[in-house]
Amino acid sequence: MAPHNAQNDTVTCTIDGLEVTVPAGTRLIEAAARVGIEVPHYCYHPGLSAPAQCRMCLVEMEGAPKLLPACTAQAGDGNVIHTHSEKSLKAREGVLEFLLLNHPLDCPVCDQSGECGLQDYVAEEGRKMGRFVEPKRILGRDDFGGDVLYYGDRCIMCTRCVRFMREVAQDERLTVVQRGHRAVIDTFFDEGLEGSLWAGNVVDVCPVGSLVSKDFLHKARAWDLDRSPSVCPNCSQGCNISIQTFNNQVTRLKPRPNMEVNSHWMCDYGRHNYQWMNRGNRIEAPMVRRDGKLVAVSWSEAMRTLADTLGKGSHAVRAVVSPFLSNEDMGALRRVMETMGGGDGVYRVETGEEAELPGFPTLKLRRDRAANGVGAELFGYRRAGGDDGTGGLDDLAGHDDVLFVAGDEIQDAPTTFGEKAAVFVYLGHALSDATRNADVVLPATSFAEMEGTFTNYERRIQRFLPALQGPGMSRPIWQILGVLLAGISEKAAPATIDDAFDALAEVRDDFGALSFRTIAPRGTVLPGFPALSEAAGR
Amino acid sequence: MAYPFVHPDETRVLSKHFGEPEARTLAGWEARGGYQALRKAVEMGPAEIVSEVKDSGLRGRGGAGFPTGVKWSFMPQASGKPHYLLCNADESEPGTFKDRELIRWTPHQLIEGCLIGARAINVQHVYIYNRGEFFETTQILARAIEEAYEAGYIGKDILGSGVDIDITLHMGAGAYICGEETGLMNSLEGRRGEPRLKPPFPAAVGAFGRPTTINNVETLCAVPHIVTHGGEWYRQWGTEKSPGTKLFCVSGHVRKPGNYEVPLGFNFREFIYEMCGGPPEGRALKAVIPGGSSVPILRPEEIDIGMDYEAMAAAGTMLGCGSVIVMDETTDIVKQVRRMSDFYTHESCGQCTPCREGTAWASRILKRIEDGWGSEEDLDTLLELSENMAGKTICTFSDAAAAPIVSSVQKFRDDYLALIRRGENLAASA
Ligand SMILES: Cc1cc2nc3c(=O)[nH]c(=O)nc-3n(C[C@H](O)[C@H](O)[C@H](O)COP(=O)(O)O)c2cc1C
Ligand code: SF4
Ligand code: SF4
Ligand code: FES
Numbered sequence: 001m002a003p004h005n006a007q008n009d010t011v012t013c014t015i016d017g018l019e020v021t022v023p024a025g026t027r028l029i030e031a032a033a034r035v036g037i038e039v040p041h042y043c044y045h046p047g048l049s050a051p052a053q054c055r056m057c058l059v060e061m062e063g064a065p066k067l068l069p070a071c072t073a074q075a076g077d078g079n080v081i082h083t084h085s086e087k088s089l090k091a092r093e094g095v096l097e098f099l100l101l102n103h104p105l106d107c108p109v110c111d112q113s114g115e116c117g118l119q120d121y122v123a124e125e126g127r128k129m130g131r132f133v134e135p136k137r138i139l140g141r142d143d144f145g146g147d148v149l150y151y152g153d154r155c156i157m158c159t160r161c162v163r164f165m166r167e168v169a170q171d172e173r174l175t176v177v178q179r180g181h182r183a184v185i186d187t188f189f190d191e192g193l194e195g196s197l198w199a200g201n202v203v204d205v206c207p208v209g210s211l212v213s214k215d216f217l218h219k220a221r222a223w224d225l226d227r228s229p230s231v232c233p234n235c236s237q238g239c240n241i242s243i244q245t246f247n248n249q250v251t252r253l254k255p256r257p258n259m260e261v262n263s264h265w266m267c268d269y270g271r272h273n274y275q276w277m278n279r280g281n282r283i284e285a286p287m288v289r290r291d292g293k294l295v296a297v298s299w300s301e302a303m304r305t306l307a308d309t310l311g312k313g314s315h316a317v318r319a320v321v322s323p324f325l326s327n328e329d330m331g332a333l334r335r336v337m338e339t340m341g342g343g344d345g346v347y348r349v350e351t352g353e354e355a356e357l358p359g360f361p362t363l364k365l366r367r368d369r370a371a372n373g374v375g376a377e378l379f380g381y382r383r384a385g386g387d388d389g390t391g392g393l394d395d396l397a398g399h400d401d402v403l404f405v406a407g408d409e410i411q412d413a414p415t416t417f418g419e420k421a422a423v424f425v426y427l428g429h430a431l432s433d434a435t436r437n438a439d440v441v442l443p444a445t446s447f448a449e450m451e452g453t454f455t456n457y458e459r460r461i462q463r464f465l466p467a468l469q470g471p472g473m474s475r476p477i478w479q480i481l482g483v484l485l486a487g488i489s490e491k492a493a494p495a496t497i498d499d500a501f502d503a504l505a506e507v508r509d510d511f512g513a514l515s516f517r518t519i520a521p522r523g524t525v526l527p528g529f530p531a532l533s534e535a536a537g538r
Numbered sequence: 539m540a541y542p543f544v545h546p547d548e549t550r551v552l553s554k555h556f557g558e559p560e561a562r563t564l565a566g567w568e569a570r571g572g573y574q575a576l577r578k579a580v581e582m583g584p585a586e587i588v589s590e591v592k593d594s595g596l597r598g599r600g601g602a603g604f605p606t607g608v609k610w611s612f613m614p615q616a617s618g619k620p621h622y623l624l625c626n627a628d629e630s631e632p633g634t635f636k637d638r639e640l641i642r643w644t645p646h647q648l649i650e651g652c653l654i655g656a657r658a659i660n661v662q663h664v665y666i667y668n669r670g671e672f673f674e675t676t677q678i679l680a681r682a683i684e685e686a687y688e689a690g691y692i693g694k695d696i697l698g699s700g701v702d703i704d705i706t707l708h709m710g711a712g713a714y715i716c717g718e719e720t721g722l723m724n725s726l727e728g729r730r731g732e733p734r735l736k737p738p739f740p741a742a743v744g745a746f747g748r749p750t751t752i753n754n755v756e757t758l759c760a761v762p763h764i765v766t767h768g769g770e771w772y773r774q775w776g777t778e779k780s781p782g783t784k785l786f787c788v789s790g791h792v793r794k795p796g797n798y799e800v801p802l803g804f805n806f807r808e809f810i811y812e813m814c815g816g817p818p819e820g821r822a823l824k825a826v827i828p829g830g831s832s833v834p835i836l837r838p839e840e841i842d843i844g845m846d847y848e849a850m851a852a853a854g855t856m857l858g859c860g861s862v863i864v865m866d867e868t869t870d871i872v873k874q875v876r877r878m879s880d881f882y883t884h885e886s887c888g889q890c891t892p893c894r895e896g897t898a899w900a901s902r903i904l905k906r907i908e909d910g911w912g913s914e915e916d917l918d919t920l921l922e923l924s925e926n927m928a929g930k931t932i933c934t935f936s937d938a939a940a941a942p943i944v945s946s947v948q949k950f951r952d953d954y955l956a957l958i959r960r961g962e963n964l965a966a967s968a
Pocket of ligand 3: 715732733885886887888889890891893894931932933934935936
């Protein structure tokens with residue numbers, strides 16, 4: 001028997017021969033996970049209540065008369081648990097056989113194929129041959145509204161979707177109708193999930209291909225997707241996401257769990273707002289103005305030209321940055337500005353109604369509909385313009401200072417914008433009427449095409465990794481400006497993202513305590529300085 | 539209107555006044571000694587009532603046979619929040635019709651039992667959950683409750699004792715699973731009738747999240763008698779472990795079907811053949827289900843046993859709620875089992891995979907065998923799927939659904955094989 005703990009706030013039990021000590025009240029499935037044992041499960045989801053109804057997680061406890069559902073049974077001191085004993089394997093094989101009775105086995109046309117709870121567990125623990133010879137029940141599919149389709153025949157009635165809407169979205173739009181083997185999931189009223197900001201999560205929680213996304217329908221096979229950990233760029237919450245791509249195109253965004261930021265969830269606004277990452281009309285090569293015309297040049301020529309121009313004489317600098325830029329990008333521009341003698345920088349951000357997820361209230365679709373407005377503030381950019389993210393450029397438009405526009409396409413700026421500037425540098429993705437006035441145009445990668453960090457509403461610094469290959473000769477802004485800085489000062493150009501991050505300490509002391517590699521997987525909140533005014537509201 | 543069949547060897551304690559319409563009225567009930575037990579109970583106080591009921595050895599008549607006094611003692615002392623007593627009048631087990639008769643003929647007996655039960659566990663509110671299809675019964679009970687309120691037996695300051703107890707009558711919507719104690723609680727609260735995971739047990743977290751005790755109608759009807767005469771008196775009947783009398787509902791191939799009240803431990807063969815008249819003239823007994831469709835079937839040679847919890851368990855079946863279904867040699871066992879299986883398929887709440895899918899699958903296999911398309915492997919499949927259903931779900935419905943299948947395949951294999959062979963022969967000759 002395992003030793004008893006002195007205090008009774010922890011218990012020690014043995015799971016498949018491994019001893020594990022967990023806080024009292026820990027469920028067996030979670031205690032098993034601690035020692036790397038996965039107990040197969042369907043209805044259990046770490047972000048939802050556990051009804052113990054799929055009966056998939058049955059495990060054997062020595063001395064207990066019946067198998068126990070590991071998803072609800074709590075670990076007790078001295079318990080000896082076998083998760084893969086003959087009895088529990090037999091029970092789970094039974095459950096899997098039951099689940100497959102009426103299942104259409106339409107994996108070849110099912111979007112879940114390759115990441116399906118049924119496929120995985122049946123392959124691991126299921127029967128090789130089914131014994132069901134009766135005709136299968138056919139339910140067909142149902143449009144649940146919003147982005148969600150329901151394939152009734154694939155449903156295993158785990159009710160995760162119902163519980164998500166009830167417990168987390170707290171907006172009961174799904175329910176089980178009928179009972180027994182006639183039970184199906186259905187919506188109330190015609191609107192169904194239409195208009196729910198959180199409904200996309202039901203597709204994620206569904207362990208099988210029963211709830212699928214219309215947007216993703218038949219677009220790609222799960223095993224063909226590349227997945228990159230990233231941070232949602234679409235508001236200042238900073239939900240952790242996985243950007244999933246096929247042939248260098250984003251096909252969908254999925255939430256990644258981070259209990260300190262977004263739990264297991266993300267909103268549909270962020271989820272479905274990815275088409276811009278796939279845009280085709282990108283600038284692919286650096287351009288400089290020759291005889292009044294922008295002509296494509298090599299990077300070295302572009303950088304040499306720029307360094308030469310900026311190196312001559314001294315000019316006040318003004319800048320516009322996009323709140324979709326990374327900390328490293330914004331910081332690099334700030335360093336350039338300071339090297340040149342300082343100047344005024346602004347950022348503009350579109351805002352909208354805030355919307356809270358009632359079951360995890362620190363997750364909100366935040367007012368700022370861009371990831372890094374707080375980062376912009378930290379690096380000394382001032383918020384300008386209106387709630388729609390336009391305007392506020394009037395006092396920049398006609399200045400004769402050096403003008404940097406980074407990321408922001410300034411679509412709304414007058415066609416004369418920047419004409420009088422001593423030098424007008426545009427670093428971005430595409431040309432607009434106003435940015436066509438630039439003297440130097442430099443193709444920048446988007447956040448999805450590079451490594452970097454964002455600072456969310458609570459000043460949490462979070463890392464993201466590249467998901468796409470940037471077009472043509474595009475480069476991260478921190479890299480471009482690092483080279484420029486080396487050209488106009490004694491400073492070395494950053495070779496890696498680590499260097500770029502370390503250089504941030506030059507413009508903000510508080511970044512000195514961090515390094516790119518030591519940012520926690522859940523992000524690190526920037527330590528010790530007074531709260532940013534309004535930051536919480538963004 | 540006399541009660542259809544009464545046998546002189548019966549011991550009619552609870553059913554004494556069946557067939558007497560006046561017993562339904564308050565005046566009629568009082569004239570038969572009604573509400574004297576309540577008077578005694580309010581003076582006795584909770585602890586004394588519980589110990590009297592413990593002494594009597596009364597066991598729950600809803601099916602599981604759990605000792606009632608012990609169950610009552612699980613209730614926490616006053617927690618400052620409401621506690622509840624629920625009376626389970628959902629009576630839906632196929633073959634069961636005793637609670638309906640108890641309510642129809644002696645509604646005040648139940649009301650008195652509820653009040654004493656409430657007093658025993660210190661609750662101020664009793665819900666009687668009536669089966670949805672009990673239209674007449676509900677009317678009779680509703681009328682009786684009104685009368686009892688008017689007479690001051692229910693409500694505030696009962697009989698000037700300072701004790702307040704309300705009774706609310708609630709009608710279900712006709713789902714078998716709402717007779718399962720926690721399914722009933724969900725239904726009462728207005729949720730889907732789905733059994734809850736235990737623990738927590740109802741005495742800790744029950745109806746509306748409060749400590750709750752749930753008792754069957756017949757259980758509560760026995761309580762006034764025990765309070766009046768004492769626990770020892772109740773033990774004059776029955777066996778050491780199964781004391782008292784019990785109503786048995788007899789249906790099927792007997793000459794005198796109906797409710798019979800006999801002491802527990804009564805000889806089963808004698809009961810079927812003597813008291814109920816046995817199968818019709820010239821037909822032999824084929825099978826008996828002793829405790830409702832949810833318990834294993836017995837063969838004729840297995841019925842020389844006592845009708846008590848222990849003897850039934852020793853015979854591999856259960857006393858259940860005392861619903862005796864008798865089948866003679868004209869019965870097609872496979873069809874009967876298929877019929878029962880269809881019932882379970884229809885009534886499974888559908889939460890648990892083994893129950894939801896297993897019931898429906900079993901029904902379809904049984905139907906195929908019945909229609910002549912079965913094979914011997916189907917019998918193995920039936921046994922194995924039943925094994926995968928039993929003991930692996932939230933409530934015991936799944937076990938109940940498996941019981942008739944397993945016991946019939948084991949005990950009446952020849953009946954199955956005959957259908958399988960007949961189908962094979964037909965196919966071969968076609
Ligand atoms: C599927 C199922 C159906 C049940 N139906 C009834 C019922 O209709 N009436 C009843 O009294 N008990 C029924 N029970 C038993 C109850 O759960 C519970 O044990 C009983 O009401 C407790 O009362 P008792 O202790 O007085 O027997 C059912 C149990 C199960 C598992
Ligand atoms: S649709 Fe998916 S999540 Fe919902 S009950 Fe069915 S299998 Fe579970
Ligand atoms: S065993 Fe059947 S009836 Fe009971 S909870 Fe599970 S599915 Fe519902
Ligand atoms: S995961 Fe435990 S019963 Fe479903």
